[in-house]
Amino acid sequence: MSNTRKTVMAGLTPGQKKNRRQVANWLYLVVSLLLVSLLVGGITRLTDSGLSITEWKPLVGIIPPIGEAQWLEEFAKYQQIAQYKHLKYGMTPGEYKFIFWWEWGHRLLTRIVLVIFTALPLMFFWITGKLERQVKWRLLGTLALGGLQGGVGWWMVSSGVGDSDLLYVSSYRLALHLILACLLIVSGLTLARRLESCQTPPASHGAHVFAGWLIFLILVQIYLGALVAGIRAGSDFNTWPLMNEAWIPAGLFDLQPWWHNFFENTMTVQFVHRSFAWFLIVITAVHAFWLQRRFPGTAHVFRAMLLLVLMLLQAMIGVATLLLAVPLNWGVFHQGFALVVLCYAVIHWVSCKGTLPVPSESKH
Missing domain, CATH: 1.20.1330 (f41 fragment of flagellin, N-terminal domain)
Known part of the structure; x- marks a missing residue:
């Protein structure tokens, strides 16, 4: 300790x-x-x-x-x-x-x-x-x-x-x-x-800040998923990895004004949710391998690697949910596992940050 x-x-x-x-x-x-x-x-x-x-x-x-x-x-x-x-x-x-x-x-x-x-x-x-x-x-x-x-x-x-x-x-x-x-x-x-x-010492300030940003990005992805759910965007374009037979489909900015597409165009909303998922996985991988260089062999590295695995599993669940056109059981599974990822990211972040300090009234 x-x-x-x-x-x-x-x-x-x-x-x-x-x-x-x-x-x-x-x-x-x-x-x-x-x-x-x-x-x-x-x-x-x-x-x-x-x-x-x-x-x-x-x-x-x-x-x-x-x-x-x-x-x-x-x-x-x-x-x-x-x-x-x-x-x-x-x-x-x-x-x-x-x-x-x-x-x-x-x-x-x-x-x-x-x-x-x-x-x-x-x-x-x-x-x-x-x-x-x-x-x-x-x-x-x-x-x-x-x-x-x-x-x-x-x-x-x-x-x-x-x-x-x-x-x-x-x-x-x-x-x-x-x-x-x-x-x-x-x-x-x-x-x-x-x-x-906590059973392990806290990591550096940079490590826990990086882990905190991961929580923020996961919340962004959950928000994007809620937009997909809100306009039933998961019921369309049920193919992967191509979307509407293209990597970047035509019609992403058909609505005017342009920013409406990010909230109301089913193609754009789903495309952004898909793309951000892979961005999040890459950032999580960077975090894990950065910790491996800074704190090799520690529990922080294990947690970061496990978080990366959970991210990949969630992506696979998301793809399956999409291909099946969002049946009830898979839709709930996808949402539930997103919460698992979020909770584990919080656990990882707190472990990097450390235990709550001793209250000032206890210090003499």
């Missing part, structure tokens, strides 16, 4: 170490539930369930329809929106119940995570004095981000209900909703890992 790490661990009392371990375990639980919620959200999107509940009722919305009359009332509200009129016309009440339960389950799960598994335990740890001052404000910021995420979720759904002529939720809002959820995972996992005592 390095002198820095020894200093950090020696400065903590047994009680502080125990508190850190308890808070870290709680955060791991929250992150795990957030990952489950994201997967449920992915299934909700792929089954076209996201607009099945046309109102936002944070409290009474927890209770699903009871009795046939209430079910028919909810169904009647859904029949007023554009998605039903143009895509789901003639749907039976039984089919409506299927999509309703996915959206209701997603909303319920996010409320449970935010209130029961996040806000209440935070109050407990705060009141019992188990939180260091530097941890308190980070957790409050994460909780505020969770509240914002819930608001953005309804803002996203509202884009496709009422008098809107959209058949699905806004792809812009969908992408923002997903990125905020990913930031919650990054925030919680980062703090949990930093509260633990």
